[in-house]
Amino acid sequence: QVQLVESGGGLVQAGGSLRLSCAASGGIFSCYPMGWYRQAPGKQRELVALIRSGGSTNYADSVKGRFTISRDNAKNTLYLQMNSLKPEDTAVYYCYQYSTWGQGTQVTISS
Numbered sequence: 001q002v003q004l005v006e007s008g009g010g011l012v013q014a015g016g017s018l019r020l021s022c023a024a025s026g027g028i029f030s031c032y033p034m035g036w037y038r039q040a041p042g043k044q045r046e047l048v049a050l051i052r053s054g055g056s057t058n059y060a061d062s063v064k065g066r067f068t069i070s071r072d073n074a075k076n077t078l079y080l081q082m083n084s085l086k087p088e089d090t091a092v093y094y095c096y097q098y099s100t101w102g103q104g105t106q107v108t109i110s111s
Helices: none
Strands: 003-007 010-013 018-025 034-039 046-051 057-059 067-072 077-082 091-097 105-110
Touching: 003 091, 018 034, 018 091, 018 105, 034 067, 034 077, 046 067, 046 077, 057 067, 077 091
Parallel strands: 010 105
Antiparallel strands: 003 018, 018 077, 034 046, 034 091, 046 057, 067 077, 091 105
16 A cells, blocks of 8 residues: 655744655655645645646645645656745644645644
8 A cells, every 4th residue: 555654843933944755655656646735724725736647736825835745756756846945834734645644743833
């Protein structure tokens, strides 16, 4: 079965940067779109960024120009580079592919 393991979350001051990673196993990494989602307390989980097998991407309006999603097929790893972080980016971030979710990694941005 597909497994996804996120890492890279932490506590950062506003304006700082973090790079999240999602290591995938299961043998289908390059065949399906992958996405980063986030969920803040009291809010619904939302799609942050999507990358398709061919490399095209989509971003939520709230993160355009600040976040970059990428994938390294050779390493079976998905990344989310987050720059110019804001307190409203605070959430648990999840990796997703083909009905499989990672465990989530906490991102906290202080003012």
